[in-house]
Amino acid sequence: EPEVTQTPSHQVTQMGQEVILRCVPISNHLYFYWYRQILGQKVEFLVSFYNNEISEKSEIFDDQFSVERPDGSNFTLKIRSTKLEDSAMYFCASRGTGTLWADTQYFGPGTRLTVL
Amino acid sequence: GESVGLHLPTLSVQEGDNSIINCAYSNSASDYFIWYKQESGKGPQFIIDIRSNMDKRQGQRVTVLLNKTVKHLSLQIAATQPGDSAVYFCAENNYGQNFVFGPGTRLSVLP
Numbered sequence: 001e002p003e004v005t006q007t008p009s010h011q012v013t014q015m016g017q018e019v020i021l022r023c024v025p026i027s028n029h030l031y032f033y034w035y036r037q038i039l040g041q042k043v044e045f046l047v048s049f050y051n052n053e054i055s056e057k058s059e060i061f062d063d064q065f066s067v068e069r070p071d072g073s074n075f076t077l078k079i080r081s082t083k084l085e086d087s088a089m090y091f092c093a094s095r096g097t098g099t100l101w102a103d104t105q106y107f108g109p110g111t112r113l114t115v116l
Numbered sequence: 117g118e119s120v121g122l123h124l125p126t127l128s129v130q131e132g133d134n135s136i137i138n139c140a141y142s143n144s145a146s147d148y149f150i151w152y153k154q155e156s157g158k159g160p161q162f163i164i165d166i167r168s169n170m171d172k173r174q175g176q177r178v179t180v181l182l183n184k185t186v187k188h189l190s191l192q193i194a195a196t197q198p199g200d201s202a203v204y205f206c207a208e209n210n211y212g213q214n215f216v217f218g219p220g221t222r223l224s225v226l227p
Contacts, residue, residue: 004159033214035217041219042205042217042218042219042220043160043205043207043217044217045214045215045216045217048214056214058214091159091160104150104162104165105150105162105215106162107152107159107160107161107162108159109158109159110158110159
């Protein structure tokens with residue numbers, strides 16, 4: 001069964017450093033997302049991406065964040081200058097064509113980001 | 117603003133019993149809802165979804181009920197098994213591409 005994959009599973013970085021979180025969405029999906037989940041809290045939407053551009057972003061997704069689809073398979077989230085409060089689990093998700101029952105988002109296993 | 121699922125209760129059920137997990141949402145314009153299961157250390161896993169033009173949908177051992185009048189969503193799990201132990205949360209969508217998630221309910225299945 002196709003699945004969303006994410007690397008690395010755990011990233012430790014120093015405050016102020018740049019990190020890139022990587023995702024490989026399901027191959028025939030067209031919509032891509034990043035979410036984060038701070039430990040013990042609910043999942044929060046960061047950004048959605050379609051047709052090679054951001055379609056929607058939350059207030060969390062400030063100028064420190066960027067997303068890119070550098071090739072036909074990868075989808076990345078970059079945090080330019082990490083802060084302590086960026087420590088969280090980051091989930092990538094993808095979904096298909098948006099037909100009636102195809103709105104399901106499939107989540108990757110997540111990358112745990114720890115900022116020291 | 118939108119909000120989904122204002123509480124994080126814990127539900128304990130005996131193995132074999134039925135479970136009912138509830139979710140309240142506040143955006144009456146939301147038209148699509150999903151229930152997710154999240155096991156410790158893993159990403160959310162899709163369970164079942166429902167559109168606002170329906171009030172009930174059944175899957176394998178799971179049923180989702182939608183009451184738009186009171187903006188309430190429930191997930192029923194039949195014959196709960198130990199493998200069902202996880203955090204369950206609902207998410208709503210309003211004709212857009214992003215979802216608003218609730219904080220979740222922890223389901224604990226007792227032997």
